[in-house]
Amino acid sequence: MKRYISRITNWPTPFPFRNLNFFMVDKERNFGSKPTKEPINNEEGNQISDMLIDGFGRKHTYLRISLTERCNLRCQYCMPAEGVDLTPSPKLLTHNEILRLANLFVTSGVDKIRLTGGEPTVRKDIHDICSNLSSLKGLKTLAVTTNGIILAKKLPMLKQCGLTNLNISLDTLVPSKFEFMTRRKGHHKVIESINAAIDLGYNPVKVNCVVMRGFNDDEICDFVNLTVDKPINVRFIEFMPFDGNVWNVKKLIPYSEMLDTVAKKFPTLKRLCDHPTETAKNFQIDGHVGTVSFVTSMTEHFCAGCNRLRLLADGNLKVCLFGPSEVSLRDPLRSGAGDEELREIIGAAVKRKKASHAGMFDIAKTANRPMIHIGG
Numbered sequence: 001m002k003r004y005i006s007r008i009t010n011w012p013t014p015f016p017f018r019n020l021n022f023f024m025v026d027k028e029r030n031f032g033s034k035p036t037k038e039p040i041n042n043e044e045g046n047q048i049s050d051m052l053i054d055g056f057g058r059k060h061t062y063l064r065i066s067l068t069e070r071c072n073l074r075c076q077y078c079m080p081a082e083g084v085d086l087t088p089s090p091k092l093l094t095h096n097e098i099l100r101l102a103n104l105f106v107t108s109g110v111d112k113i114r115l116t117g118g119e120p121t122v123r124k125d126i127h128d129i130c131s132n133l134s135s136l137k138g139l140k141t142l143a144v145t146t147n148g149i150i151l152a153k154k155l156p157m158l159k160q161c162g163l164t165n166l167n168i169s170l171d172t173l174v175p176s177k178f179e180f181m182t183r184r185k186g187h188h189k190v191i192e193s194i195n196a197a198i199d200l201g202y203n204p205v206k207v208n209c210v211v212m213r214g215f216n217d218d219e220i221c222d223f224v225n226l227t228v229d230k231p232i233n234v235r236f237i238e239f240m241p242f243d244g245n246v247w248n249v250k251k252l253i254p255y256s257e258m259l260d261t262v263a264k265k266f267p268t269l270k271r272l273c274d275h276p277t278e279t280a281k282n283f284q285i286d287g288h289v290g291t292v293s294f295v296t297s298m299t300e301h302f303c304a305g306c307n308r309l310r311l312l313a314d315g316n317l318k319v320c321l322f323g324p325s326e327v328s329l330r331d332p333l334r335s336g337a338g339d340e341e342l343r344e345i346i347g348a349a350v351k352r353k354k355a356s357h358a359g360m361f362d363i364a365k366t367a368n369r370p371m372i373h374i375g376g
């Protein structure tokens, strides 16, 4: 704790709180039509349209949808100290537009959707969105990534609405450190949500932990201890550079170092077999109910197996988390584009996707959005 206090003064200071307003949503539903391009099969035997296949043969069957740019926390590694410019509500995708686009992706071969943000649970219509998305034929996984602050109460209903998978972010087990990093209180609420998720039968409950030198690197083994008797998958994430998050390579704890720390304390740590599109390197420790994973985007990227696309809250499509290029789907949608035209726009963006990201030092120098706009 002493070490933490001595180092945290190097971190940026908090910025003033802003009032939160929620969006209005369009209740009308329009699910669009079926794909017309000749589909091919993916490894699991599902049909996948050419729109989702890039120049390197990667099949993008996983769509992450940011439901909002707003958040009830202000994590220093995600949100710039001065806050972010929020897109005016009329320029954000409505409920109806999200469903129309999601349907287009799912009928083209996407079988996994993750809702993110900002904080997705602050969106009042998240239950309706889950209900509608989970009823899309062909969708196998509907996941959410959340900070867990207001999740516990909402979770039983979200489960009923078809939410199948859950990632809850928690970077520290020490409440005062949580308050420092997120610039808000609420540590106990996140713990409550993790317990609620376990009680509701989510297995595993994934816990995302961004590891930063001098902040929480001394807690790695404490997090691993959570996996002893709980169905938790602790995911240690390398600190990534985004606009305004004051990234510094000295704060990054590389995968090799994290792995060393865990292996020394838990000598029975064993690597599991990972799916080719898996972003995490997964491990099991003898006798532990849960598992441990490392998301090594910076020191050992996994771009070759990337199957992700990102739809941002303002309707822009991003084909790479770290690439600045984006294309608006909202504008053509609002100008009356049909599904075929939208598919062409999406397909062209997917085909322009680069083989891999530029590397952490170049990423740190390149203008991108703040993480809170992208959603991870």
Ligand SMILES: C[S@@+](CC[C@H](N)C(=O)[O-])C[C@H]1O[C@@H](n2cnc3c(N)ncnc32)[C@H](O)[C@@H]1O
Binding pocket: 071, 077, 078, 116, 117, 118, 119, 120, 145, 146, 147, 167, 168, 169, 208, 209, 210, 237, 238, 239, 240, 241, 242, 245, 371, 372, 374, 375, 376
């Ligand atoms: C942007 S958040 C959005 C969803 C939700 N508000 C939450 O915190 O889980 C998605 C994930 O990105 C992670 N994240 C944010 N900024 C990051 C950074 N600079 N490096 C690595 N992970 C980051 C968060 O810890 C979280 O697990």
Ligand code: SF4
Binding pocket: 071, 072, 073, 074, 075, 078, 079, 117, 118, 119, 147, 169, 371, 372
């Ligand atoms: S990481 Fe999640 S909880 Fe933290 S500021 Fe970003 S969006 Fe909000």
